[in-house]
Structures are given as C-alpha cells and as structure tokens.
Amino acid sequence: MSRMNEREKLLYRVQQFGFMTDDIRLFLNTHPACEEAFCALKYFMDAEKEAKEDYEKRYGALTLEGIDGCRGYEWIDGVWPWEVEE
Amino acid sequence: MWTYEKKLQYPVKIACPNPALAKAIISQFGGPDGELAASMRYLSQRYTMPYKEGIATLTDVGTEELAHMEMICAIVHQLTRDMTPEEIKRHGFAEYYVDHTAALWPQAAGGTPFSATFFQSKGDPITDLHENMAAEQKARTTYDNIIRLTDDPDVLDPIRFLRERELVHFQRFGETLRIVQDRLDSKNYYAFNPAFDYGKRRAEASECRKEYRQDNQKEQNKEKECRPDHQMQMHSCDQTHTLYFGRNAAYDGNTGKPLRNYR
CATH class of the missing domain: 1.20.1260.10 (Ferritin, core subunit, four-helix bundle)
Known part of the structure; x- marks a missing residue:
C-alpha cells in the first residue's frame, strides 16, 4: 500500500469494490434468495461505478464505455495492468 | 462474449x-x-x-x-x-x-x-x-x-x-x-448422470422427436429378438439400475412383456 502512487491508489479503490461485487456475485449464484447479499451487491456495484468514474476522469478509460468523448480515443494510452511504472 | x-x-x-x-x-x-x-x-x-x-x-x-x-x-x-x-x-x-x-x-x-x-x-x-x-x-x-x-x-x-x-x-x-x-430425480438413487439421461427422457417424450422415438423402438424390438433375456436390456441409467438390483424389473423375465405397474 505504502509504495502506491496516486494513480495506483485510485485504481486500488476500483479493485476493492470490484472484488466485492465479484465475490458477492459468486455467493448469490448458489444463494439467489439471499436478500442481504443482493442489497450488498447493489451497494458495491454503485461504489465500483463511482470509483471507476473517479479513476477514468484522471487516468483514462478502464473499459471502452469509459472513453471520454472530449479526449478522443484514449484506449491505447496509459499504463497496461501488468506494467510497472518507473 | x-x-x-x-x-x-x-x-x-x-x-x-x-x-x-x-x-x-x-x-x-x-x-x-x-x-x-x-x-x-x-x-x-x-x-x-x-x-x-x-x-x-x-x-x-x-x-x-x-x-x-x-x-x-x-x-x-x-x-x-x-x-x-x-x-x-x-x-x-x-x-x-x-x-x-x-x-x-x-x-x-x-x-x-x-x-x-x-x-x-x-x-x-x-x-x-x-x-x-x-x-x-x-x-x-x-x-x-x-x-x-x-x-x-x-x-x-x-x-x-x-x-x-x-x-x-x-x-x-x-x-x-x-x-x-x-434436484436428482427421486428415483435416481445411484446418482446416474442427470445431464444425459434426463435429456434422453425428454427427447423421448417430445412431439418433435417422434422419429427418434420410432427408431429407438425399432432398435429395442431388434434387441428383443436376438436376446431373449429381457432383463439385460439397456434403458436410461436409472431404469437400468432397477434391473440390475432386481428391485423392480421393467419386463417380465418369463414372458418378455413390459410390466404394467412398473414403478
């Protein structure tokens, strides 16, 4: 955590909320009637969406939907997930 | 995708x-x-x-x-x-x-x-x-x-x-x-493949698969002719196991006729 730069910290929020939705979704697949889990899923999906928008505003698109019309085609720019920034 | x-x-x-x-x-x-x-x-x-x-x-x-x-x-x-x-x-x-x-x-x-x-x-x-x-x-x-x-x-x-x-x-x-x-069929005590045998039963019951059913019947009749021991006939798995375990044979062993009250 301590060695994270500003970009990575913002991305980490997306990863945290994204992980919560992934994990809860797996749980719901075998417990589809669990209302508590379904409420949690909706909460974390919203949180992930918000975190994604925060990140994309500053560092570019995470998905094709995240492309900002004013900045042009930015999909090929920026750091790819396996790259280490020097 | x-x-x-x-x-x-x-x-x-x-x-x-x-x-x-x-x-x-x-x-x-x-x-x-x-x-x-x-x-x-x-x-x-x-x-x-x-x-x-x-x-x-x-x-x-x-x-x-x-x-x-x-x-x-x-x-x-x-x-x-x-x-x-x-x-x-x-x-x-x-x-x-x-x-x-x-x-x-x-x-x-x-x-x-x-x-x-x-x-x-x-x-x-x-x-x-x-x-x-x-x-x-x-x-x-x-x-x-x-x-x-x-x-x-x-x-x-x-x-x-x-x-x-x-x-x-x-x-x-x-x-x-x-x-x-x-969700296994309650008759499927031995947990035979619910994906395949279920599909076969459904195909047999379906109107649009009449041909399949008729072919199947022909095959079964042929088998009856060349094999008088009807207890050895193969059907869907859960039927087979009732034959193997002698619980409730689908065919009368002596006459070769299907049992009416089978199951």
Whole structure:
C-alpha cells in the first residue's frame, strides 16, 4: 500500500469494490434468495461505478464505455495492468 | 462474449526481478493445476450443466480464472524484466529463454507444455463438480508450495490472494454439488448422470422427436429378438439400475412383456 502512487491508489479503490461485487456475485449464484447479499451487491456495484468514474476522469478509460468523448480515443494510452511504472 | 477491463483483479507490483522464482510460478499459468486449465475446465463444462445455479457458477468462476491467469502472467512478467544474459544463466532461466526470450508461454514449472489433458469436461455434473473441487484443492496446494519458495512480500501478497480464491471457489462448487444432488430425480438413487439421461427422457417424450422415438423402438424390438433375456436390456441409467438390483424389473423375465405397474 505504502509504495502506491496516486494513480495506483485510485485504481486500488476500483479493485476493492470490484472484488466485492465479484465475490458477492459468486455467493448469490448458489444463494439467489439471499436478500442481504443482493442489497450488498447493489451497494458495491454503485461504489465500483463511482470509483471507476473517479479513476477514468484522471487516468483514462478502464473499459471502452469509459472513453471520454472530449479526449478522443484514449484506449491505447496509459499504463497496461501488468506494467510497472518507473 | 467477454469484455476487457484495464486492471488486475488484485494489484501486482514487484520491485526485484527473480527469474528463478518466475520459472516456478509459471506453473500456475500453464501447468497441470494452473489458471489456464482452470478457466478452460469451467468454461467448457458449463454447456452440459443442467441447473441455472451451476451454469452461473461455472461461467463466473471460469471468468475469474482468466483474471487470475492475467495476475500470474503479470507476476512472471515482472519477475523476468530487464534480465541480463548473466542473470539468465545464474538463475537457471536459459532453457526457457532460448525458446521464449522473456515472453509468456503456458508451460509447467518442469517445462511440460500446457495441455487440455490437464482437465476434464465429462458431461456429468456430479462428476464434473467433484473434478472442480479437487482442482481447486490442487491449485491451493500449488500456491502453498510457491509460498514456501519465497520471502519476497511483493510476490507473497498477490499469491496469498490467489490462494484464498481457491478456497472460496471450492466452497461454491461444494454448494453447487449439493444443489445438483438435491434436484436428482427421486428415483435416481445411484446418482446416474442427470445431464444425459434426463435429456434422453425428454427427447423421448417430445412431439418433435417422434422419429427418434420410432427408431429407438425399432432398435429395442431388434434387441428383443436376438436376446431373449429381457432383463439385460439397456434403458436410461436409472431404469437400468432397477434391473440390475432386481428391485423392480421393467419386463417380465418369463414372458418378455413390459410390466404394467412398473414403478
């Protein structure tokens, strides 16, 4: 955590909320009637969406939907997930 | 279809390259219990899974395994960056380097290339789910083994995350197995394949498969002619077992006529 730069910290929020939705979704697949889990899923999906928008505003698109019309085609720019920034 | 998100499921940021360690960890990319085999296993099995909970679980876990494959590749890539020829020789990386340089190629730690024989897609949900639970345990053991090989916290952190996911997937597949077993035909005491035999019964009952039914009847009549011992006739599996276990023979052993009150 301590060695994270500003970009990575913002991305980490997306990863945290994204992980919560992934994990809860797996749980719901075998417990589809669990209302508590379904409420949690909706909460974390919203949180992930918000975190994604925060990140994309500053560092570019995470998905094709995240492309900002004013900045042009930015999909090929920026750091790819396996790259280490020097 | 699938879409790509430009992020890892969990961050990978390794400060110190270590090609020798990369050579061990690459097994979780293309090895017998690796993430590629895991993903292909679940995404292949889902087409013959008869229950919606099972289809969703196989689809979502199979998709998550693709994300895990990407994390393993990121770890291997970062452990092998900026290597000098001297480092390659000193770390025992020359055999891999000579064929792949510093590229990612799916192989086991011992050099065996990735193979579809690493997994099974058997078309019987009970068999497949047992395979999947075993596969999650084998992957967990492999991560345990990797954890013993290094004390680099940058590597241990994502490896521990991946290890924990194996436990969660094992749990979900266990629940899926329970759901499948709960829904077995109550007459299917011996848990014969609910995907295949169920489909056969449905095809036989369906109007649009009359031809299939007639052909089937012809086959059965032919069998009757050449084999007077009707107790040996094969039907769908759960019918067969009632014959084998003498519980309630479908045909009268003496006359060869179907029993009216069968079941």
